[in-house]
Amino acid sequence: MISKLFPHPLMTVVLTLVWMMLMNAFTPATFVLGLILGIILPIVTSPFWENRPVIRRPLKVAEYMVVAIYDIVVANIQVAYLILFRRNRDLRPRFFTVPLELRTPEAIAILAGTITMTPGTVSSDISTDGKSLLVHGLDVVSEEETVSGIKSRYERRLKEIFE
Numbered sequence: 001m002i003s004k005l006f007p008h009p010l011m012t013v014v015l016t017l018v019w020m021m022l023m024n025a026f027t028p029a030t031f032v033l034g035l036i037l038g039i040i041l042p043i044v045t046s047p048f049w050e051n052r053p054v055i056r057r058p059l060k061v062a063e064y065m066v067v068a069i070y071d072i073v074v075a076n077i078q079v080a081y082l083i084l085f086r087r088n089r090d091l092r093p094r095f096f097t098v099p100l101e102l103r104t105p106e107a108i109a110i111l112a113g114t115i116t117m118t119p120g121t122v123s124s125d126i127s128t129d130g131k132s133l134l135v136h137g138l139d140v141v142s143e144e145e146t147v148s149g150i151k152s153r154y155e156r157r158l159k160e161i162f163e
Contacts, residue, residue, distance in 0.1 A: 005039065007046040012038040053106040057160050064157045068114050071153065079119040082139055094140040095124065098133045098147050102155060107162040108133070111154055 006012055012035075019034030020026055055061065082091065102108050108130065112123035115135055125134040140146050 004043075006042070008042040008049065008052075011042045014038075015041055053104060053162055055161055056163070060157055060161045064154070064161065067153055067157065068117070072118050075119040075121075079138065082120070086139075091139050092141065093136065093138055094143065095134060095136050096140065096143045096147060098135055098150050098155075100131055100133060100155070101151075102158055102163065103130070104162040105130075107158040111150075111158055114154055115150065 015038035016031070016034040019037055020030050023030045023034075100108060100111075102111060108126065112126065112133060115121050115123045115133070120138040122136050123133055124136050126132070127134075135150070137146055
């Protein structure tokens with residue numbers, strides 16, 4: 001009974017919180033409406049979630065979020081420095097490929113999203129076989145170091161979480 005009412009409990013919580021933030025009012029009415037949406041939307045969309053991802057190590061999710069937020073803050077400072085103090089001709093923009101060991105589509109999507117949210121990098125494409133990600137960097141000193149950093153800081157953790 002509970003699993004039918006809450007097929008995706010985490011999604012219910014997230015949708016409720018997002019609704020309250022979008023409404024910018026923390027009242028009982030917005031909470032109830034958010035909770036109703038948080039219950040109804042997962043029920044309606046659950047047929048599309050046949051192969052729901054399994055989070056193998058939930059505590060690693062918190063670690064991943066801390067690392068990603070830290071990297072985003074540091075990258076903001078680095079990009080601000082580049083914009084303020086470097087000339088365009090001195091930048092080393094480059095496309096490079098990140099070979100993927102991840103096979104879970106959700107993990108690959110989170111990796112691509114994290115790369116895109118980090119200032120100075122953007123995920124541009126994924127190969128048709130899903131084994132590599134095309135990334136653009138604003139100032140890439142060493143392609144090997146950048147790929148190695150992405151794999152060790154993000155991909156390794158995502159692999160522990162999902163696979």
